[in-house]
Amino acid sequence: MSATLITGGLVLEEDGPAVADVLVVDGVVADVAPDLAAHGAEVLDASGCWVGPGFVDLHTHLREPGGEYKEDIASGTAAAAAGGYTAVVAMPNTDPAVDAGHLARFVAERGAAAGYVDVMPAGCLSAGRRGTALAHLDELWEAGVRLFTDDGDSVEDAGLLRRAMEYLQQLGGVVVQHAIDRGLAAGGHMHEGTVSSRLGMQGVPALAEEIVVARDLALVRLTGARYHIQHVSTAGTVALVAEAKAAGLPVTAEVTPHHLAFCHDDVATTDPVFKMMPPLRTAEDRRVLRAALEEGVIDVVATDHAPHAPHEKDVPFEEAPNGVIGLEWAAAVVSSVCNLDAETFFTRMSITPAAIAGLADHGRRIGPGRVANLVVFDPAGEWVATTTVSRSGNAPYLGRPWRGSVAATMLRGRITSAPVGIRR
Amino acid sequence: MAQRARMGVLASLLAPDRRGDSRRRPLNPVQRGRKGEEQHAHVEPTRLPTRQGAFCLCRVVAVKPVMDPEDVARALRRIAHEVLEQNQGGDGLVLLGIPTRGVPLAARLAELLEEIEGVEVPFGSLDIGLYRDDLDRRPRTALGVTSLPVPLDGRTVVLVDDVLYTGRTIRAALDALADLGRPARVRLAALCDRGHRELPIRPDYVGKNLPTSTVERVMVRVGEIDGEEGVWIESPALTTTREEQP
């Protein structure tokens, strides 16, 4: 029998946050109350910290199969655990792409073998992500896939998207869109605006995202399918989402930590660590994104953790691939730049993402009988990172101070991450 | 050459950041004490706290005037006579002042030569910034103007500088001259010679010999550039005084 007692933290219980101890026995929460007795359990001092459901990331690139030199499932999920995550949804734009059941099962099994977090594979919407024919949606569903996306590319063919929506609406799956119009974005490396004009660089206009979202929402209205927008980056998209929700459409939206933290002024350094798609937008867009996350117009934080090897990113800006990693800093960034109380924080980081993905054992408030997938988070802890747990180092967060650190992560009662400084 | 024309030429020779006012201003000797008297000036106090109150550590500089404006004028006049004597007249002479302060000194020397001998001696400037041997070692300063009033071939060039010290400046000036022409002979006039030569270079005409130690600084000021005029030697000294805790 293994037992852990987490003492003195602000625990997100069924009725709300309260200071209490949490006793975990054999992977399940046994009791939640103040001043519990240890009875031989390992004691974890969580005073000053929040104790809540482990974070759930709806958007992670684990790069396995095919891209293991950047990251693999083991190293990526280790980074996730370091960042307080207990579950991640792995994006299917691997090599080969996850457009069939056996590939989805492979990813899930590798995740289980590594043992850091629960890995739920996402599946492609179109075969091979080519955007011409549907992927084996049934097979993927049988293999446990619930989110479907061609992430990396948007589904441009409205007819194909409509068929996918109609099909998945019956199953209850979620259509997830990487909303960037290929024609409007062609040749662009950063946000089209004042900074790109100063640098003389081709940019991607905000419209490239908004035009796809606007079209897709019309299809959602037609089909009633569940629809989730990845990495919202513009104020215009936020407005479209708010309007759709007001109309009662089954729409959810995510925002990345880097879009919350940075803007296109950071790109002026031409350091490729600030290059991703969609690009960093204006400071005003960033302000709207933060407010939207606080208010709930944007439902969740999702990292779009996108590892690239140093030799790929250490090149001139225009030649670098898009993407930055973020699993290790997501919670810290949200804590540093947004004003969220414990309830809202865990809603955005854990509860809602788990609900969207249908992960029953994750994102649950702490109560007796529930699986112990927890995180202990210090909202005031200041820290600076100089290295990464991820195999790749393309993180714009390095070398900067952030306020909010993960004290411990627990997957089914087992501590998966205990950074230096954990108090026992 | 008319005085005004000479001043115009001088103005064009002074580098842009020195251009200011090239007129000879009425000389206002700064009150630094009479010649021979040492003055003390407080520079850069550093307060060092200790348990028993503070020490005030001061880098003090002793400043000793060695030439006043009259001395400078007399020295230049004597140099002018020596130049004419050695050259047996004023023919074939070209004066090249080494920026910065060598340039107005060369202008004045030319004026004196014309006054004494009645012959117009061309003068210009020779910047050594591109020929120094210590480019890697010292902070960069702006390039001065190099302006030759006449071709140098076959002429007697007299280099004019304010202070002769290690000789490296003159070595660089000789290299510069070699790239600019083939003078018949090159002579050197220095307002002060402070010794400590590092190269086998000797002056032909000296205003004043100043024995100095290497930790001292020789400061020359000329009216056309600095407003004031004279030569001072600056020596460092260190004293401490005790201060009461407030």
Next chain:
Amino acid sequence: MRHLLTTEGMARAEIESYLDDADEFVDVLARPIPKVPALRGKTVATLFFEPSTRTKMSFDKAAKALSADTVSFSPGTSSLKKGESLKDTVLTIEAMGLDLIVVRHEATGAPWRVAAWASVPVVNGGDGAHQHPTQALLDSLTLRRRFGGRRGGLDGLRIGIVGDIRHSRVARSDIHAFTALGADVTLVAPPTLLPLDTTGWPVVTAGTLDDVLPELDAVYVLRVQAERGGASVFPSFAEYRSRFGMTADRLRRLKPDAVVMHPGPMIRGVEIDAAVADDPRCLVLDQVANGVAVRMAVLFQLLGGTRGDASRPVERPAERVLVGGEQ
């Protein structure tokens, strides 16, 4: 250690110091032996990833006039064709013992990457459509020598930049340098060739050349860049010429003292008529000559006095702190 990567944010005093030194180098280049030993023993490497004859030769000449040695790398014949990364190329050539790198690259920001990897000064010879600082310096010197003599800046001078400004690194560098030196800059181009967002730029924009022509002291003509999609953003070369070309007729309408400039190479008959190019008021050849002097000034400033802090005065006697007394 200093680099010269951009004119953006350059203080007026810094620009003027390059121009002042360049004035001296113009004189050096006019000597019978146009060579000085100032950078003897130093090696300047040129790393040009975009085709260039004039800029590369100009840097080459400038280095040699300062008695520096030159080494040149071009992508066609080098290890880069074998897949070596830019970073490895820079580190490799630096390991061979070089003192300064001049780099031209089509990717914006490449010189900043090179400066991050290298431990020697880096000069931007042109990156993407972003910056070409030595061009701006030589353009500024040319205007200063023409209008101001050997001193100061370009105060009050009215300069019009005409052509494909959107894709022009020369224009971006010029705008910063000219305005820092006190000039008024007007951008003249069709909407498709103006930068998308000029908010906050210290310039005025105009849609037709004829409107602003009579007030300009200098017309700076840019190339129509076919390789950057020039023709595809404008109906035809003939139409471009009729609205924006510097024709002989437009030359006549300029102020008598006004001048015409061009960064080269010129396409006669499109953005500039042959008659204008050959007119004495066209300063293109002065620009080229001044270019060598300016690049000499840049190399001299970046490579002379690299060790040591310029703010520390020389000849200061050693200061030793002695603390004694009761503790």
